[in-house]
Every structure is written in C-alpha cells, then in structure tokens.
Amino acid sequence: MDLKRLRYFCAIVEHGQISKAAQALNMAQPPLSLRLKELEEEFSVQLIQRGSRGCVPTEAGRRLYERARMVLSEIDGLTEEMKSEEGDDVSYIVIGVSSTCASFLRAPLLRICGHHPRLILRVLLGDSTWLETMLRDRCIDFALMQTPEDSTGLLMHRLPKCRFAALVPERLIPADWPTDRLKLEHIARFPLLVLRRSSGTGFYERFLRLMHSRGLKPKVIMDCPDVRVLRDACSSGMNAVTLLPESELRDYRPHQVRPFILDEPDIFFIPLVARLANQQPSRDVQMVMDSILESEAAANAP
Secondary structure (H helix, E strand, O other), X not given: OOHHHHHHHHHHHHHOOHHHHHHHHOOOHHHHHHHHHHHHHHHOOOOEEEEOOEEEEOHHHHHHHHHHHHHHHHHHHHHHHHXXXXXXXXXXXXXXXXXXXXXXHHHHHHHHHHHOOOEEEEEEXXXXXXXXXXXXXXXXOEEEEXXXXXXXXXXXXXXXXXXXXXXXXXXXXXXXXXXXXXXXXXXXXXXXXXXOOOOOXXXXXXXXXXXXXXXXXXXXXXXXXXXXXXXXXXXXXXXXEEEEEHHHHOOOOOOOEEEEEEOOOOOEEOOEEEEEOOOOOOHHXXXXXXXXXXXXXXHOOO
C-alpha cells in the first residue's frame, strides 16, 4: 500500500474538498483526484461521495480514514524518534484535538512555542470518538476532547463547562426575538445544522431527546463531527440555524449572521484533557497539559 496515497486521502477527508486538499498539499487537483481513484480501485470500494456539500467519506472511507490516521501517526512518530536519536535536543509531542475544543489550544500554543523552541508539537484533529481510540492505541500523548463514552483507564482533567450557541442568519430573525438568548422553541421551526459525533452518542442525541420531550420536531438538514465544516456551511449563506459550542465562536464573525446563546441548562459539554492512566507522561508532555489547564483557568477567573 502506498503511504502517500493514504496521506492524500486523509487530506481530502479533512479539507472536505479535493480543491482545498490539493491547495494544502501544494499540488494540482487532477493528480490528487487520480490518486483517490487509484486507492478506491485498490480496495474495490467507494471511499468518497462527491456532492453539493463537497467530499464526504462513505462508511468504508470513514473506517479507512480512522485506521490510516493511526498508521500515519505511528510512522511519523517513529521518524521523529529516529531523528531525535541523532543527538538533537528536541522533544516531540503528539496532541489529539477535537474540533469542538480547538480554541482551548490557541493561547497555550502561543506561550509554549514562544518560550520552548526545543518542543515540536504535532496536532491531530478528529472527533472525540476517534481520539479515544488514538489514546488507547498510544498514538497520541494526550487529547483535548469531550467526555469519552468509556472513561476506563483514562485520567481526565476537566475544563470549564461549555454552552452551545445558535448562529442565525439575520434575515431569518423575527422582530420579537430576544436580543442574546434563545430557547429551543425559538429555533425549532428552522432547518438546522448540528454537530454530531461520527459514532457513539453526545450532544446530537441529547439535543434531539430534549426537542422531542417538548413536543418539538426538529428538521436537521445536515450533521457533521467537524466544527469547521459547520462554520463554512453557516458562512455560505444557507437559510438554516447552526448549533456550535460557544467556545469555538471566540474569533468567528460570520457575515450577516447573529450568534445567540442557547439558554438550555441541559445542553452543554465538558471539555477535558485526557491521557492514559497507566502511562506516565514525560516532563514536557506534563508541562504542555498544565499550560492548557492553567490558561483556561486564568481566562475563567472572576
């Protein structure tokens, strides 16, 4: 199997479009499309569905992506370890990050990269279900993620509870709405774009249960495990309400879209820093984890 094809395939999944993936890989689009076709022919299965929403992995494609990421992470980690054996005083740290928690890295990374030039960080982005697998397979040093479905064998440090927000196109906002907070009843009649894990249960299932318990019938027209895809859809001008974690809207200002806090105490998630309980972190890994926890604690201090 050609590892380069796997990298190309992962880039297509992560960017959602062949054109964007080609740009990120600094290559032309036709050769990238050809590499994808060769990979599908090698496995005799369709890996990517192309449509109005871009490139979406099929079920087989999703499974390949999860396994490919683990394989590539192991190979990259081995390469980095071999380089470090040459005598360079360099420390490599692999961090897994859920797209729902990406903003919690911003401030710590600025400080870490500015004060610890010997550290090289590798950040892998995926949903919390995938990150849980990566942790248990020892492919990452720690994860910044939502609460896992199975916490057995994991040591977890909680960050402050995070609320959800509703992003509503201004043209859809009725004149009698509140100015900053909404209830589920306000958004129930609109098409919805909703965050959802690739497998397992989480916000999406809690959201639907709460809607149905109030006799509301939500119309979800798109669900996705990646915050970036939902934000792009929101910015594209769709006549739909987008539900995202409030933390991931800190520097996001979509055109002609107004954010409202979702005033629902039962709809939230608790981000956390998680690692294997039976794996002692190195001094550098512990320092990076502490930096993330201390940075968020300072941001939420009264």
